[in-house]
Amino acid sequence: MFQIPCPHCGLRNVAEFRHAGEQRRRPDPQTATPEEWRTYLYTQANDAGWTRETWYHRFGCRRFVGVQRHTVTNEVRPADTGPAPSVASPPAGIDAGAPDAGGGAM
Amino acid sequence: MPSRQASARYSAFGLLRRGLTHRDWPRVWREHDLAPAYDAVIIGAGVHGLATAYYLAAKHGFTNVAVLDKAYVGGGGSGRNTAIIRSNYLTPDGVRFYDRSVKLYESLAAELNFNVMFSQRGHLTLAHNDGSLRTMRWRAEVNKLEGVDSEVIGPKEIKRLVPFMDVSPEARYPIMGALYHPPGGTIRHDAVNWGYARAADALGVQIHQNTEVIGIDVRAGQVRGVQTNRGPVSAPVVLNCTAGWASLVSAMAGVALPISTHPLQAAVTEPVKMFLRTVVVSGSLHVYVSQTDRGELVFGASTDAYPSYSMRGSLEFTEELAGHVLALMPSIAKLRLLRQWAGLCDMTPDFSPIMGITPVEGFLLDVGWGTYGFKAGPVAGETMAELIATGKTPQLIAAFDLARFAEGRLVGEKGAAAVGH
Ligand SMILES: Cc1cc2nc3c(=O)[nH]c(=O)nc-3n(C[C@H](O)[C@H](O)[C@H](O)COP(=O)(O)OP(=O)(O)OC[C@H]3O[C@@H](n4cnc5c(N)ncnc54)[C@H](O)[C@@H]3O)c2cc1C
Ligand SMILES: [Zn+2]
Numbered sequence: 001m002f003q004i005p006c007p008h009c010g011l012r013n014v015a016e017f018r019h020a021g022e023q024r025r026r027p028d029p030q031t032a033t034p035e036e037w038r039t040y041l042y043t044q045a046n047d048a049g050w051t052r053e054t055w056y057h058r059f060g061c062r063r064f065v066g067v068q069r070h071t072v073t074n075e076v077r078p079a080d081t082g083p084a085p086s087v088a089s090p091p092a093g094i095d096a097g098a099p100d101a102g103g104g105a106m
Numbered sequence: 107m108p109s110r111q112a113s114a115r116y117s118a119f120g121l122l123r124r125g126l127t128h129r130d131w132p133r134v135w136r137e138h139d140l141a142p143a144y145d146a147v148i149i150g151a152g153v154h155g156l157a158t159a160y161y162l163a164a165k166h167g168f169t170n171v172a173v174l175d176k177a178y179v180g181g182g183g184s185g186r187n188t189a190i191i192r193s194n195y196l197t198p199d200g201v202r203f204y205d206r207s208v209k210l211y212e213s214l215a216a217e218l219n220f221n222v223m224f225s226q227r228g229h230l231t232l233a234h235n236d237g238s239l240r241t242m243r244w245r246a247e248v249n250k251l252e253g254v255d256s257e258v259i260g261p262k263e264i265k266r267l268v269p270f271m272d273v274s275p276e277a278r279y280p281i282m283g284a285l286y287h288p289p290g291g292t293i294r295h296d297a298v299n300w301g302y303a304r305a306a307d308a309l310g311v312q313i314h315q316n317t318e319v320i321g322i323d324v325r326a327g328q329v330r331g332v333q334t335n336r337g338p339v340s341a342p343v344v345l346n347c348t349a350g351w352a353s354l355v356s357a358m359a360g361v362a363l364p365i366s367t368h369p370l371q372a373a374v375t376e377p378v379k380m381f382l383r384t385v386v387v388s389g390s391l392h393v394y395v396s397q398t399d400r401g402e403l404v405f406g407a408s409t410d411a412y413p414s415y416s417m418r419g420s421l422e423f424t425e426e427l428a429g430h431v432l433a434l435m436p437s438i439a440k441l442r443l444l445r446q447w448a449g450l451c452d453m454t455p456d457f458s459p460i461m462g463i464t465p466v467e468g469f470l471l472d473v474g475w476g477t478y479g480f481k482a483g484p485v486a487g488e489t490m491a492e493l494i495a496t497g498k499t500p501q502l503i504a505a506f507d508l509a510r511f512a513e514g515r516l517v518g519e520k521g522a523a524a525v526g527h
Contacts, residue, residue: 001420001421038514039512042511043362044353045353046354046367048354071415071416074414
């Protein structure tokens, strides 16, 4: 269990939110090919570490909220906390993080 | 570290002798120095990596192979799952594939000389509404067409199979019917992992624990080897079998995946006298139950609602699980939970795996095993070994290629894999 800082409601239990996905750059709908669009829809950076993501405060203000979350420890901080990780753009680059975070497979 | 003698064959006589004398228990697999080069490097010593190594050596004579794991054999999902084996999937591609795995599991103990305790005790998926019942009829028909034993049964027969279940119309979630799959059941997951590791080792495969891959060398579109915490290793073929960590390892080769990693939790009770023969799954209630040979009840559910690499259990999980299990079997209210745990699941958008080639030549995938990959260990190992040895993608896995996402050819298995793993 952890808490998410909603800019509208304050610190709330994660159970009040729905995870709406990592923030990614959307290709231009006017020019994207179907392949590019599907790659955008399905591909995830799925990083182990600090990520930028969107949560939907469904049992609260019902607004979409941006935060930073550490996907190994589930620590959460407001979206504007620095130093901010860059927004992933698919396909993810080679520097998508070392797999050691989290202390192995214990 | 020096190589040690390979293991002796197991037998009832050997067990008795060593059990009495406690002398010369054979080592199950050896330790080795890391060689500078192998014909193939497999990342991940779960059931998928180990089975692939075993079939490469046993069927194709490919023995200059290393299996690298950052932790220990079976430390990932392969040692954390609830060990349910079945083949009653929804798509013909899925049914054919998992059926081959069940067949391989049926003869695995003899093949590996290791008792894997495969118990085909039957598998029941309950329907609490018309929608589920309709999907089950569909699944039963697809299964029968592919020669897999599955049928839809009513509450009376369910009561006969599971006397402790509340099948009355007054139940909180009335049971309207079930998909019954007699060849389904459970297995001892550790024994499968160790059995493959031991058999692969005996054929010359090297298993390296505590060996973390920290980089993958790619030059001119071709994989050249890997960097590890114990030094570099070169190889013309590198196979990613890292399940929950698959995205991180693939990113080292510059290959992005349509995977997000979700924790999946499970729990087990104190042991009680045998009363539950079949595996029971309820998709609507998000739970499943089986009883081990030792008498513990093993419970599972669907994945945590958000992606994470954390393997901590949560109280919400236990509460929800207990509530739902008691709605099905009120009489077990006094049982105590012994422990709960979590593992990482590499979820794909279509609840199907990603197997085969990538845009990087020689860099292969056997990932996307989500919550359902233990049962696929043998068939995935067999087909990936064939791909490595022959360079050709076997027909059985053609539908599971990475390119299907960009090309819009998803394999919809959600109806058969979202809760019942
Ligand atoms: C609670 C739970 C219940 C489940 N129940 C079922 C079930 O009933 N039936 C079923 O069929 N499936 C089930 N599953 C799913 C199943 O466990 C997995 O799909 C399967 O075990 C995956 O096997 P694998 O060999 O691909 O990966 P894993 O067994 O996860 O092995 C991956 C290995 O890769 C290693 N690794 C990761 N990164 C690196 C690196 N950088 N370098 C070196 N090594 C690395 C890890 O240490 C790990 O040992 C369940 C899973 C969980 C968590
Ligand atoms: Zn809010």
